[in-house]
Amino acid sequence: MNFLAQGIKKHYGLENRSILLFFLASFLVQAAMGSIGVLLNLYILELGFSEDFAGTVMSAKLFTTGLVCIPAGLICSRWGVGRVLAAGSAALGLGILTVSLTASPGLLLAGAVLIGSAMAIKAVSVPLFLVENSSPRTRQNLFSLNFALMMFANMAGTALSGYLPVFWENARAGLAGTLGLYGILALISILPLAFIAPQRGSTSNPGGQGLLDLKIILKDKNLRRLLVSHSLIGFGAGLIVPLFNIFMSNKLGASSAQIGVIMSVAQIATALGGLLVPLVVGRLGQVATVVVLRLASIPFLIMIANLTNIYGVGAAYFLRTTLMNMTNPVESNLTMELAGSNRVGMSSLLSSMNTITRAISVLAGGWIMVKYSYGVPYYFTCALYGITTLLFWAWFRPERQRENQPSE
Template sequence: MHHEFRRYWTTICHLGTNMRLLLAGAALLGLGNGIFMTFFNLYLQQGGLGEAFLGRLNSLGTIGSLALAIPAGLLVTRLGSRKSLVLSCALIAVFGALQANVLVPALLVVLQIGISASTMLYGATYNPEMMRSTDPGDRQVAFSLAFTTGTVMSVVASVVGGLLPRLFAHFGASPVTGLRLTLVVGAIFILASAAAFIHLREYQHGNGGQTVDASHSVQSEPEVTSSWKRFAVRYAVVSVIIGFGAGLSIPYLNLYFADRFHASTVAVGNLFAMSNVVLTVGVLLAPWLVRRAGLMRTIGVTVGGSLVFLVIMAFTHNIIIAALAFWMRAGLMMCSTPVTDKFCLELVPPDKRSVAHNIFMMAWTGSWAISTALGGWLIQKTGFALPMMLTAAVYGIYLAVFILSFRHHPTMQYPSSVCPATIPAQTD
């Protein structure tokens, strides 16, 4: 294990300028997004909007943005990485700040469409830019570092965000106003990420190749198999499955603790903070596990193990058991996200990665949009147990289909680092 941390340290020391800026931007964005993820639903609920509307908001906002997914991928090639990242983060911040100041359902949906479309543009840029900014030998560690940066900052966001409503209440703010001001603070952090991305150096393409900043050298890209289109279609299919499962209950876990256990905003913030601590440890260990057990076994063990804890959460009414299961579920389910993110981008040629990334995102978010509406309705009618059990069942189907779809892919044939190592991120 000591060797593994030395490997991370060595990679950090050799990161190029662009990769360092990408990590700084991800940290600020993670801080702002962490505040929104933890408290936006609570803000709408305090404002008198129920779980069913929350489901419709997520669903309609996402569906409305899907038509812009492929154009967003193509826009990256016209604007370049720097302008695309700056524009997307600025728009997310502005739309988020506006959402925090209105409780009009129709306007909230319009703003959610804008946030979802901007997130599509960000996603089509960030991961392909990381592929260009790192050597293939360091890429898996770099993906884990990027994911860890976001989760670590989410820990800070959950703790700080949980205290901010009480701070504002101390100065006379109502519960709704306290949550509103907390979300505005989150939007400011998201806007700050654009300031980091504005310093990125654009890559110049010549002779079909790629160049990097002077402090960085590039090894040859891992070879893309001739059947990449077939594998890419399969990855889109598994993205549809896991997106549908996630939407049924995962967006409502903050409400799960608030409604079933009457947890305060501080308690919810601390629960999510600890979840991100566990997740961070898992993500840092994921490359080590892949090199020793292989990608397929890593996915099987982590995803399969997470289902047990999701079932426990569905039925327990003991907050301590629920918290432990919540932390373990998140750590196991999400720790392989950077691994599969990198794998999905290496399925396709470099010049098609921005568009391919958004196609995969469309598959995930399209099914997620449908299931969030269903999940919100089910929670309002039946409680949390049924949606959580349905999520566990769909995740099991995802795992089976993933194994059947990629068991013959060259990357799956090697249990160690002799094979090129292989993200929604969206996987949860």
């Protein structure tokens, strides 16, 4: 048994104590974020607001994420990634608590801004932290393990958030109280982060130049293409993902408990799929893995748009979510490899572009649902996913093939 444990530690690079503390904190943070995915829109609707306003809150959260990504990268280089992660936990906890304690539109938007700031910090800091605390040999394994653990955490958050509201006297109090509990959980995650040993050198910029040399990044053909690819995928995802619980609630009449179960099953499947990612990458390569998984997810989007049975939609949702999200650790590792010494700037810029496009499209998604139907945004997303995936293959496959060819 001890031999097996040592083998697992070596395989994933878990000898590093900072990684274990990071995983503990991230589990708590991701569980809190999972609760937001289930409860926030439902809470806004329970307060008497429309789908349009729910889309506005989601858009404010995502716009903030996009805008904060670049300064988050700058702060990482000056404070260290561990401190920035702790600041993100504080922002997340305070944001969720703000939302849970108010029915004011202004304060709901303020809470969304804090939550969006926390999401930006997480998006920028986590890949940098994993790169700093891993070797090239264990990096893909560690990215995949982190992805799987975060999916399990998200599953725990979504599952409990679907059932906890019933312990309050009414739906509004239950949703607010459950959000408050997760806000406290996010604040608790600061404790393990406080014990992470600071890493120096990896994200610092001793030359005194600006961290984000945008000219260098934008002159690199591969990095420009990554930015375009992520922006298009982000726009497509923003049309449907933030509003899926509204889709389930209003179109299919699903309860918060049913939505929580469906999202939890999707997270379990995604987590298990994430553990298989290194095997798939080893057989197909990074680029082909991304392309195959993305294309395989598109038929399930079409099923979600057309099915009227909650169980059929739930099955299609968790298959689509699993296939699409399995590409995340592969793309993160690929981005870090292509960015090289510009990985801090690229991580910030990539997260910024991805979330800003989501912020724009979530407004469009909410408007389309109100104006036309709940299914129409899914067709737009299918088209964007298909076009972007073909571009991704055309752009990156030749370079990766040449890179993998043995030198003569």
